[in-house]
Amino acid sequence: MHWGRRGAAAADAPPLPRTAVELRDVTHAYGERTVLSDVTLTLTESRIGVIGANGSGKSTFARLLNGLVVPTAGTVLVDGLDTRTQVREVRRQVGFVFQDPDAQIVHPTVAEDVAFGPTNQGRPADEIARRVDEVLDRYGLDGHRDHPAHLLSGGQKQLLAIAGVLVMEPQRVVFDEPTTLLDLVNTRRVAQVIEGLRQDVVVVTHHLDLLAGFDRVLVFEDGRLAADGSPAETVPWYVARNA
Template identity: 45%
Template sequence: MEVISFHAAGLSVPNPDGSDDDTVILAPVSLDLRESRVAVIGANGSGKSTLLRLINGLARPSTGRVVVDGKDVARDVAAVRRRVAFLFSDPLSQLVMPLVREDVELSLKPTLKNKVRRRQAAMDHLDSMDLAHLADRSVHDLSGGERQLVALTSVLAAGQDILVADEPTTLLDLRNNILLQDTLFALDQQIIYATHDLDFAARADRVLVVEGGHIVHDGTPCEAIEHYRQLALSASSEGS
């Protein structure tokens, strides 16, 4: 299993009011992620997405560093992205080609220069996900669940060893939510995912709880989810 290491890695940005104090998006954190499935939970704006984006260079630490399998994300982002795929919550943010098969072909273009072989490989990837019947459909004509599965297929076609998924089930109904979860958990890749779905989080090997830009708990799903529930109850009591 790949090792993702945070070495006092954090992200702060200049305060918009011009004051000397920067706004902390994610406080410096040091940890190693070795488990096959790691879930990240927390309230909106807590820093979950920032934590995930640091893993493949969509965000870069202002302090410390993030290392993926020995490669520094900030210094060697191209090499890291060849190892780390990223799945967004809204599939339309990453489905860029008009047709389903064309989007999968685009992911294969760096490694398969021959158009005929690339198209066949794209069809093979779609077939492996039971999506071959959608090959010539417009991505805009698909359901939310179909779009997310196509986006996942396109991401996986590039062959990375690690998949980072930022709330991948947020826009899905229950049936497609379960389908996507089961699909993800059947993969060989190491997966780090953020979610508000506590049942989804409970399926992980390890769960991180993020609150106010800090990792406030790191442990088993049962313990971490209970910690998060207590945080939510406490915040609710204070606000009432």
């Protein structure tokens, strides 16, 4: 499947500095149950995919990247910042988009919701207004700015959730199954948005077609990194293994 080419946002803005995310001997347990074991890797590539069966630890891995989850053992460093002790700085650099946009939408109207993150970061009012206008325009939500966010369609809600992260201008964005709840048209739209981002991304997905142009794909199995390589290497391996 063809997902379209890079969007306008990528073409007219200078590249952002790269954020390196380093995991050193990372293990995570929920209570007694270890769900991620001994993960050591450094993420520097612009387009990184994460695949694996349900329950293999993908979301736990994704959440470790910006401190939504802190490891029970080992260390996660974002450009040297420890997610355990410097989570505020880490979250400025690495944004997170949840599978279910309702988990992310907290304010009554579209414009208020997008303004929430930069307001929370203590940015000046005029800068917030400018950034909000910019992202609403970019994601086709400009006509909906005063609409109740919960009345948007599923696809619009996911775009709103993405806008609410991008307005904070992180250097890398982690998407946890951003298209799983969407129909084909909205899946394509979100895929195009991701492709057009000047930010680096990590995308957890079951939508393997989305990874075709990616630089690197990680495959998780039972809480372990089972494969790590180009999509051409890892995706057919994963498909064959789960056939």
